[in-house]
Amino acid sequence: xxxxxxxxxxxxxxxxxxxxxxxxxxxxxxxxxxxxxxxxxxxxxxxxxxxxxxxxxxxxxxxxxxxxxxxxxxxxxxxxxxxxxxxxxxxxxxxxxxxxxxxxxxxxxxxxxxxxxxxxxxxxxxxxxxxxxxxxxxxxxxxxxxxxxxxxxxxxxxxxxxxxxxxxxxxxxxxxxxxxxxxxxxxxxxxxxxxxxxxxxxxxxxxxxxxxxxxxxxxxxxxxxxxxxxxxxxxxxxxxxxxxxxxxxxxxxxxxxxxxxxxxxxxxxxxxxxxxxxxxxxxxxxxxxxxxxxxxxxxxxxxxxxxxxxxxxxxxxx
Amino acid sequence: xxxxxxxxxxxxxxxxxxxxxxxxxxxxxxxxxxxxxxxxxxxxxxxxxxxxxxxxxxxxxxxxxxxxxxxxxxxxxxxxxxxxxxxxxxxxxxxxxxxxxxxxxxxxxxxxxxxxxxxxxxxxxxxxxxxxxxxxxxxxxxxxxxxxxxxxxxxxxxxxxxxxxxxxxxxxxxxxxxxxxxxxxxxxxxxxxxxxxxxxxxxxxxxxxxxxxxxxxxxxxxxxxxxxxxxxxxxxxxxxxxxxxxxx
Amino acid sequence: xxxxxxxxxxxxxxxxxxxxxxxxxxxxxxxxxxxxxxxxxxxxxxxxxxxxxxxxxxxxxxxxxxxxxxxxxxxxxxxxxxxxxxxxxxxxxxxxxxxxxxxxxxxxxxxxxxxxxxxxxxxxxxxxxxxxxxxxxxxxxxxxxxxxxxxxxxxxxxxxxxxxxxxxxxxxxxxxxxxxxxxxxxxxxxxxxxxxxxxxxxxxxxxxxxxxxxxxxxxxxxxxxxxxxxxxxxxxxxxxxxxxxxxxxxxxxxxxxxx
Numbered sequence: 080x081x082x083x084x085x086x087x088x089x090x091x092x093x094x095x096x097x098x099x100x101x102x103x104x105x106x107x108x109x110x111x112x113x114x115x116x117x118x119x120x121x122x123x124x125x126x127x128x129x130x131x132x133x134x135x136x137x138x139x140x141x142x143x144x145x146x147x148x149x150x151x152x153x154x155x156x157x158x159x160x161x162x163x164x165x166x167x168x169x170x171x172x173x174x175x176x177x178x179x180x181x182x183x184x185x186x187x188x189x190x191x192x193x194x195x196x197x198x199x200x201x202x203x204x205x206x207x208x209x210x211x212x213x214x215x216x217x218x219x220x221x222x223x224x225x226x227x228x229x230x231x232x233x234x235x236x237x238x239x240x241x242x243x244x245x246x247x248x249x250x251x252x253x254x255x256x257x258x259x260x261x262x263x264x265x266x267x268x269x270x271x272x273x274x275x276x277x278x279x280x281x282x283x284x285x286x287x288x289x290x291x292x293x294x295x296x297x298x299x300x301x302x303x304x305x306x307x308x309x310x311x312x313x314x315x316x317x318x319x320x321x322x323x324x325x326x327x328x329x330x331x332x333x334x335x336x337x338x339x340x341x342x343x344x345x346x347x348x349x350x351x352x353x354x355x356x357x358x359x360x361x362x363x364x365x366x367x368x369x370x371x372x373x374x375x376x377x378x379x380x381x382x383x384x385x386x387x388x389x390x391x392x393x394x395x396x397x
Numbered sequence: 398x399x400x401x402x403x404x405x406x407x408x409x410x411x412x413x414x415x416x417x418x419x420x421x422x423x424x425x426x427x428x429x430x431x432x433x434x435x436x437x438x439x440x441x442x443x444x445x446x447x448x449x450x451x452x453x454x455x456x457x458x459x460x461x462x463x464x465x466x467x468x469x470x471x472x473x474x475x476x477x478x479x480x481x482x483x484x485x486x487x488x489x490x491x492x493x494x495x496x497x498x499x500x501x502x503x504x505x506x507x508x509x510x511x512x513x514x515x516x517x518x519x520x521x522x523x524x525x526x527x528x529x530x531x532x533x534x535x536x537x538x539x540x541x542x543x544x545x546x547x548x549x550x551x552x553x554x555x556x557x558x559x560x561x562x563x564x565x566x567x568x569x570x571x572x573x574x575x576x577x578x579x580x581x582x583x584x585x586x587x588x589x590x591x592x593x594x595x596x597x598x599x600x601x602x603x604x605x606x607x608x609x610x611x612x613x614x615x616x617x618x619x620x621x622x623x624x625x626x627x628x629x630x631x632x633x634x635x636x637x638x639x640x641x642x643x644x645x
Numbered sequence: 646x647x648x649x650x651x652x653x654x655x656x657x658x659x660x661x662x663x664x665x666x667x668x669x670x671x672x673x674x675x676x677x678x679x680x681x682x683x684x685x686x687x688x689x690x691x692x693x694x695x696x697x698x699x700x701x702x703x704x705x706x707x708x709x710x711x712x713x714x715x716x717x718x719x720x721x722x723x724x725x726x727x728x729x730x731x732x733x734x735x736x737x738x739x740x741x742x743x744x745x746x747x748x749x750x751x752x753x754x755x756x757x758x759x760x761x762x763x764x765x766x767x768x769x770x771x772x773x774x775x776x777x778x779x780x781x782x783x784x785x786x787x788x789x790x791x792x793x794x795x796x797x798x799x800x801x802x803x804x805x806x807x808x809x810x811x812x813x814x815x816x817x818x819x820x821x822x823x824x825x826x827x828x829x830x831x832x833x834x835x836x837x838x839x840x841x842x843x844x845x846x847x848x849x850x851x852x853x854x855x856x857x858x859x860x861x862x863x864x865x866x867x868x869x870x871x872x873x874x875x876x877x878x879x880x881x882x883x884x885x886x887x888x889x890x891x892x893x894x895x896x897x898x899x900x901x902x903x904x
Binding site for chain 2: 659661664665668679683684689690743744746747748749750751753754755756757758759761762765766769789837838840841842844845848849863867872875879882883886887889890894
């Protein structure tokens with residue numbers, strides 16, 4: 080009789096000592112396009128130990144673009160996808176994909192800019208009439224922002240899909256296209272050196288200033304089974320953001336990693352990556368996004384309210 | 398190696414069985430509709446494919462592959478002949494050609510983009526560069542491995558050099574050369590489709606990527622079937638050419 | 646006539662090494678002219694010395710070797726898996742010539758499909774790490790090996806198989822004494838062709854989703870428009886493909902000597 084309680088207590092202590100609940104929870108992340116300021120937050124959080132402090136072990140994988148990140152999440156092989164294009168996500172959801180938006184990642188278009196070679200006769204968008212102007216691919220966020228830019232300025236330029244930022248840079252430098260698009264910080268070093276000139280910025284486009292274009296996603300199943308872990312993840316993510324914007328250390332570290340000058344990177348963060356654009360707690364501009372999705376044939380009809388409520392399940396701060 | 402009607406019939410049969418199994422698996426929800434389309438979904442996507450211009454895109458891919466193979470033959474046939482005729486050049490460069498055949502040339506596409514722009518030129522150039530090595534190697538093998546007795550018979554009959562070439566050497570080397578051209582077509586088509594997909598420009602390869610991005614999975618597999626169709630057409634074309642060159 | 650001219654000029658005065666060096670110099674000169682005349686002041690088409698500098702930096706970085714090992718391991722596993730699958734399918738179909746013919750046709754038709762399309766399926770089946778890259782690589786290797794093996798199988802004279810059966814050979818004996826000697830060469834030819842496609846498949850899969858490997862490095866450099874570093878990674882990738890090709894040639898020469 081006496082031994083049983085002692086044995087029970089010993090067994091409990093033993094179980095507690097080797098309980099998996101004491102070990103760190105693991106999350107596998109797929110992050111779109113390494114080398115951008117906003118997508119460097121997960122790596123920064125790992126480096127600073129914010130995720131570890133929340134008892135989470137984060138493993139990072141990088142993809143070539145948001146479509147690949149989305150595919151990785153839907154295949155069930157990663158828990159969270161960071162920086163997924165919201166517009167590209169909608170057709171997957173509409174076709175029954177069990178995808179859920181757990182946080183906003185990027186709002187607005189401050190990160191985009193359009194540029195020409197320094198010796199180009201084009202000084203600003205007024206000179207862009209009948210000129211070729213690049214965007215990534217049909218239906219991409221750069222495509223949307225460009226169309227809004229042209230609508231806003233009334234310029235009749237000729238949009239041309241030029242692929243990614245590097246492929247576009249190649250085409251601008253070799254004269255195959257008049258105006259190229261880019262995403263900060265790629266190209267800004269050349270702008271500072273006087274080799275390229277910016278003719279338009281995403282921040283000029285008022286209609287998309289409050290539109291969320293990239294989100295953080297997971298699946299319904301992962302959200303159900305790992306909700307508490309994901310809440311702690313997002314808490315650590317917010318701490319990472321707060322730290323990154325609390326001083327120049329993060330920008331300097333990022334500058335060293337991508338081999339640009341610290342001064343340039345600090346200016347880039349200030350001009351192109353305002354903290355307000357990286358808020359996590361709200362997906363904004365839904366009505367506009369739905370309209371664009373229908374126009375670009377991503378959706379047959381706008382999502383209904385109950386569908387939006389099912390799709391967008393922000394867990395940050397809740 | 399040629400195929401016969403029985404091979405084709407059974408190939409279609411095996412294909413039909415596989416498609417039926419896939420249809421059953423999809424209906425039983427054994428495969429995710431976001432990753433794999435059932436054959437009926439592909440059929441239902443035909444109007445969308447036509448709307449998106451699959452016919453012209455198919456013609457574009459087919460044309461690019463044809464052009465790439467033609468360029469590869471223009472370079473590969475005389476180069477292979479040179480290697481067969483010059484032991485020195487053969488010993489110097491045959492290994493290089495074999496290495497180039499194994500090299501991931503498609504990753505050089507940024508360089509080709511500079512030279513040819515984001516256009517069919519880039520796609521054809523990469524296709525041609527990829528298709529040339531197998532053609533060179535097979536032409537070289539074809540002419541190098543002609544049995545001596547064939548040549549001796551030609552000399553016995555006092556054939557001129559041109560006659561030895563046209564009546565003895567080329568007919569003897571044709572099977573190996575056609576194998577090389579067939580391989581070249583495979584390499585050209587693989588690389589043409591891959592580059593179209595990677596740079597999101599051009600024919601059916603780009604269409605596969607677009608449909609995947611839009612989660613039109615049925616249409617995506619429909620576009621893949623168009624690639625299979627292109628391959629089948631090239632296969633039939635090379636068979637015809639081989640039979641025309643070697644009626645026996 | 647052209648061959649005689651070349652032979653007369655090139656050898657015996659010029660050794661093979663000298664001929665290769667001359668050809669390499671011509672290629673490098675052509676590249677440098679292109680870089681000099683090309684756009685972007687050497688940023689789009691880097692100069693040879695910039696590429697050489699980038700290559701040296703790459704090879705002096707310890708983490709590069711980790712990436713090389715990862716990609717190398719993925720390629721070797723992909724080749725083993727792809728070739729084994731082709732061989733297994735062949736053995737299952739061995740007794741039915743019509744099946745072999747039909748499968749040959751099907752493989753030829755399916756060979757040009759872009760295997761990278763199936764990467765999401767590979768991710769779901771094999772996870773985010775090396776497994777999915779090996780799967781795509783194996784799929785890429787499978788078709789050229791299968792085409793070679795099946796073509797060689799059709800060339801085996803039926804009398805050989807009749808003799809084997811009349812001697813009551815078991816399946817394993819049929820394989821080792823009849824099929825294997827006839828198929829070795831084709832297997833190596835197929836592997837040689839498949840090696841390149843396998844390297845491409847693995848590298849493309851690494852560009853899609855990874856955190857290590859030469860494909861991962863390539864896409865990072867390209868995204869940052871560091872073209873000289875990209876060229877350096879491509880040179881290493883080409884060297885990897887060359888090493889695989891050399892290994893196959895070595896096995897081939899050993900086999901020839903043994904037979």
